[in-house]
Amino acid sequence: MPSLHKNRSEATELATYKELADFLAEVERRAYKQAMFAVRDEHAALDIVQDAMMKLSEKYSDRPSAELPLLFQRILQNTIRDYYRRQKVRSMWTTPVSSLVNEDAEGEHDPLETLEVENESAYDAPPPVQLERSQILATIEKSVAKLPARQREAFILRYWEEMDVSEAAQAMGCSEGSVKTHCSRATHALAETLKKLGITL
Amino acid sequence: MNTQQELEFAQKISNLLDQSTRELDAPIAAKLLEARKQALAHYDEKPAHAWVPAWATNTLGRITEPFSNHLGASVGLLALLLCLSGFIAWQNAGQQGSEIAELDQALLTDELPINAFLDKGFESWVRRP
DSSP states (O other), X not given: OHHHHHHHHHOTTBOOHHHHHHHHHHHHHHHHHHHHHHHOOHHHHXXXXXXXXXXXXXHSTTSBGGGHHHHHHHHHHHHHHHHHHHHHHHHHHHHHHHHHHSTTTTOOOOHHHHOOOOOGGGGGSOHHHHSOHHXXXXXXXXXXXXXXXXXXXXXXXXXXXXXXXXHHHHHHTSOHHHHHHHHHHHHHHHHHXXXXXXXXX | OOXXXXXXXXXXXXXXXXXXXXXXXXXXXXXHHHHHHHHHHTOOOOHHHHHSOHHHHHHHXXXXXXXXXXXXXXXXXXXXXXXXXXXXXXXXXXXXXXXXHHHHHHHHTTOSOTHHHHOTTHHHHHTOO
């Protein structure tokens, strides 16, 4: 209908193709990391991000561009939750076997166990000196991934996606109070983990 | 850790996460770019559709879609409706008939009190509800 298209082009606050493209380009990597923290599988994380981007592009292209971040976060989290649900159904069949086989192979992995001491003289220095930057980054990512799901979501939305408390609450579908609690717990948990590993920021 | 310290710590973590995100492996970055291109290829410029809640379009669509494309099916549905209304009308007509038949039966089997026939108000007695 031509009239509708006319209205649409007049309503400049709606997200245009370019705005959507720019938005996706800006968030895709963070979204991938976020999915990675949640599912810890490269392929699954890529699939999740692709699904989320597809849904946003297909169904919500008519929404104002200011709403895109919140919408995208909601879609992304729902997609991650769908993945969990499917995994749960699948694991109902596979757990009895895989728990016997893979338990030891996929056990807890501490990055400090794999660190090598480069020379004797540095042996007494605190661990951070021995840690390379990339290893610190990897350790932090791992610690974030280990957080309970809701705490991680709250932490990422509030501090990484830089949403305010009410936006994060909307994206997570919970109260503002819960967001604050989750954030605070996540921050304390991260601080404690890094302290244990001897990493100071 | 007070709130200010929490905030500072969280910002430091966020900065580090940003750093590692910037250094994402090239193959993954390429796959993400591909995924974005595919998603944008599905960009849909149909605002009229999207204003309706998704479940409503889906539900209505699911109910009406099978019939909208098949003329035969809709003709069949119409015929079925006609048959049903005809049957209901016939049922009602039969019910009226059976009321009269019951009255006749009572008259013929002498179940009426004899005075009823002498009563001037017999007619109204017969028509009582």
